[in-house]
Amino acid sequence: MIPIHGPRPHSTRRYDRRPGVYALLPRGGRVLLTFQSAPVPELQLPGGGVDQGEAPLRALAREVLEETGWRVGAPRLLGRYRQYGYLPEYDMWAEKLCSVYIARPVRRLSDPYHPEHSVVWVTPAEAARRLTNAGDRAFVRDVLLARS
Numbered sequence: 602m603i604p605i606h607g608p609r610p611h612s613t614r615r616y617d618r619r620p621g622v623y624a625l626l627p628r629g630g631r632v633l634l635t636f637q638s639a640p641v642p643e644l645q646l647p648g649g650g651v652d653q654g655e656a657p658l659r660a661l662a663r664e665v666l667e668e669t670g671w672r673v674g675a676p677r678l679l680g681r682y683r684q685y686g687y688l689p690e691y692d693m694w695a696e697k698l699c700s701v702y703i704a705r706p707v708r709r710l711s712d713p714y715h716p717e718h719s720v721v722w723v724t725p726a727e728a729a730r731r732l733t734n735a736g737d738r739a740f741v742r743d744v745l746l747a748r749s
Contacts, residue, residue: 604683606682607684608685618696621697623699623702624648625741625745626646626647626705627703627725633647637717639717667715671707671709672710679744681700725745
């Protein structure tokens with residue numbers, strides 16, 4: 602069973618399934634996150650939606666590069682969770698099926714591609730407190746904090 606993080610789905614609402622890929626990116630005792638200032642300010646694991654026909658690992662590399670400017674290596678799937686909610690950027694109610702990977706931030710290639718994103722490096726403990734999404738916080742606690 603894939604756990605649900607956040608509000609439970611409403612039985613009368615239709616949700617479109619939106620697969621997504623997200624990365625835990627530890628390096629030197631810190632973890633690479635992205636702050637998205639719009640449409641809603643959020644501190645997030647880098648990642649996002651998998652486009653139709655796109656392979657998940659290609660989507661992960663693309664999303665991390667777009668949101669952080671970093672190339673990643675050696676991604677390994679850690680697990681999945683579901684999240685239900687409204688996605689204002691797509692004007693839709695979605696069942697997000699979130700696949701979380703751990704990977705190495707290999708090289709910074711550029712600034713984030715999107716002006717509403719900025720890179721934030723924090724300790725795993727700080728990430729576990731500050732990440733907006735409960736599913737992201739759970740993976741940081743279960744994987745990164747369990748290592749220390």
